[in-house]
Amino acid sequence: xxxxxxxxxxxxxxxxxxxxxxxxxxxxxxxxxxxxxxxxxxxxxxxxxxxxxxxxxxxxxxxxxxxxxxxxxxxxxxxxxxxxxxxxxxxxxxxxxxxxxxxxxxxxxxxxxxxxxxxxxxxxxxxxxxxxxxxxxxxx
Amino acid sequence: xxxxxxxxxxxxxxxxxxxxxxxxxxxxxxxxxxxxxxxxxxxxxxxxxxxxxxxxxxxxxxxxxxxxxxxxxxxxxxxxxxxxxxxxxxxxxxxxxxxxxxxxxxxxxxxxxxxx
Numbered sequence: 001x002x003x004x005x006x007x008x009x010x011x012x013x014x015x016x017x018x019x020x021x022x023x024x025x026x027x028x029x030x031x032x033x034x035x036x037x038x039x040x041x042x043x044x045x046x047x048x049x050x051x052x053x054x055x056x057x058x059x060x061x062x063x064x065x066x067x068x069x070x071x072x073x074x075x076x077x078x079x080x081x082x083x084x085x086x087x088x089x090x091x092x093x094x095x096x097x098x099x100x101x102x103x104x105x106x107x108x109x110x111x112x113x114x115x116x117x118x119x120x121x122x123x124x125x126x127x128x129x130x131x132x133x134x135x136x137x138x139x140x
Numbered sequence: 141x142x143x144x145x146x147x148x149x150x151x152x153x154x155x156x157x158x159x160x161x162x163x164x165x166x167x168x169x170x171x172x173x174x175x176x177x178x179x180x181x182x183x184x185x186x187x188x189x190x191x192x193x194x195x196x197x198x199x200x201x202x203x204x205x206x207x208x209x210x211x212x213x214x215x216x217x218x219x220x221x222x223x224x225x226x227x228x229x230x231x232x233x234x235x236x237x238x239x240x241x242x243x244x245x246x247x248x249x250x251x252x253x254x255x256x
Binding site for chain 1: 172
């Protein structure tokens with residue numbers, strides 16, 4: 001087995017029917033390799049939040065999981081339109097999600113803070129060309 | 141508490157996952173907002189909700205929630221039941237309101253999902 005396992009998932013804008021499929025696959029990969037269940041859960045929650053955000057807010061993009069002996073990395077990159085105010089978006093309860101998304105039970109403004117809470121390192125960059133999220137989960 | 145005991149307390153009928161009725165539930169939470177569930181539901185817990193869609197099942201799958209009880213007589217559609225079967229989540233339906241259902245389980249000693 002190579003030192004780093006890597007898999008990329010395409011996430012389509014507005015594709016609510018498939019929401020969670022990429023994260024469910026990531027979860028099953030982490031389970032298969034025998035990763036600690038508590039860590040698997042943290043990665044899965046963050047991945048699902050990121051996947052939902054891309055479906056709800058972006059024009060679509062990619063989510064890549066990288067697994068090495070010392071960490072799980074999640075990279076999410078979309079093609080826009082970008083987050084207007086990252087500081088506001090990082091606040092719990094701040095949301096720009098439309099009404100129909102809220103009717104599905106999402107868009108409560110907990111996504112980005114929850115990703116930060118569940119990861120060991122969290123960075124976000126955003127402009128009108130797209131948003132890039134990098135999360136690291138240490139394997140101890 | 142087992143899923144079967146929780147179902148009895150709620151007067152609930154299992155919709156799928158009957159084979160898991162003897163499995164334990166260690167805590168419970170009640171919410172319609174999956175964004176909230178994602179921030180506080182714990183593994184091995186039971187989710188009480190009035191929200192009925194596929195995202196509820198997906199959310200439970202991500203969090204290792206073992207059982208979902210739909211309240212106020214709401215019934216999941218076949219596609220929701222199919223997804224629950226695939227993911228191994230047990231589904232219950234009861235006629236109580238969310239408030240009453242939470243109260244019944246709390247009264248029986250099932251604790252809330254612990255805060256951090």
